[in-house]
Amino acid sequence: MNPVSAVLVLLGAVVALLASIGLLTFRTPYARFHAAGKASPIAFLFVALGAALEVGWVGAAELAIVATALLLTLPASTHLLFRATHRTTSSSHMSRDDLEVAEAELAERERADGGGTEG
Amino acid sequence: MIADVAIGIFLLAGLLAGIRLVRGPDLVDRVISLDAALVALMGAIGIRVADTGDTLYIGILVVIAIVAFTATVVLSRFIETTGRR
Helix, strand or coil, X not given: CCHHHHHHHHHHHHHHHHHHHHHHHCCCHHHHHHHHHHHHHHHHHHHHHHHHCCCHHHHHHHHHHHHHHHHXXXXXXXXXXXXXXXXXXXXXXXXXXXXHHHHHHHHHHHHHCCCCCCC | CHHHHHHHHHHHHHHHHHHHHHHCCCHHHXXXXXXXXXXXXXXXXXXXXXXXXXXXXXXXXXXXXXHHHHHHXXXXXXXXXXCCC
16 A cells, blocks of 8 residues: 555544544534434545545546545435434423524425415 | 454444443434444445455445435434434
8 A cells, every 4th residue: 555545544534433433422412423324424435435446447436436426425314314313302301403593494485375285 | 454453443433422322311322323333334345445455335335325324314303203213
């Protein structure tokens, strides 16, 4: 392994370790999702960059596909988990709840339109 | 040498996520820790690719990424629709 990709790979490993430590030690579910859902794709991005320097053009293109897929899908799935947490647990500890306001506005608008599609 | 150390760090990250998987008070904590463990597995396979220069493993990375996303979406829909914790 050349020095640059070794450094990138080690950096990715350290970021993944920090993400897992945050996942283990933070107190609320939202803080845990922040730790795991944001640091994990960055960790894999570092590793993929380090590996792309080693495997030539075709391998680098394949790794770019994997990294793009992860960067597109992981924030989306984390967002769905955030929403599931918000809907199943009580959010009385929050000082303001923007999602509830937005969903009430959406329901109001759909009722004014005479019923829309469920989403 | 460096690859072994980095794979060890990823293994440690996966194990910490596994502790949260066992302890996690709610179902959502278990889902996100499974996600983190799968990303740690992807990182370890990526280090293997960087170490050996073998592009055969990249297909496995694609499959793991897609399966992790699908599983998380299905489980979060399940949590939302049933209200189960």
